[in-house]
Amino acid sequence: MVIVEFVIVPLGEKSLSRYVAEVIKLLERKGVKYQLTPMATIIETKTVREAFDIIEEAHELMFKLGAERVSTTIRIDDRRDKDRHMEDKVKSVLEKVGEVR
Template sequence: MISAEITIIPIGTSGTSLSQYIAAAVSALDEVGIKYEISGMGTLMETNNPKELFKAIEAAHEAVFTEGTNRVATSIKIDDRRDTERTMKDKVTSVKKKL
């Protein structure tokens, strides 16, 4: 199972609110059909298919440009574990059990 987190930062916007840009990126993820969860600092995704992951990242990144910005910084973290099926939820549950 592949877990990934992306953080997208539009640069050169007219104001300090970025929610319209992030909403466009998340809508692009809906179009790709990848499983995701948003947080206040990034978006988590999970899939078994690396091509789907990179398609989703590209779609989210490009969607921000369609909102009128000319520069976008996207940070990506990927955890590709192939020895066992562990979902994002499994990982959180494992930590909570240890607390």
């Protein structure tokens, strides 16, 4: 699995929640596993190409919603030696936190 964090910002907007909501609706229509965080959205896809296609569609959606300028940042975790999921990464850290206490 590829885990991809992305942030899409329609520049010049004071509130982004309506834009983020439309991206989430897009992800749900596509059946993409996602995690919404206060600062970004994380998706899990089979390939980097699949992630790029989804993020490109979300990026273009901002223009359809009326944005005149959009900035998109992408961070990719592509691990090929194990089939890891978002929950696995969080669980691993939480287990180690428990070991420390």
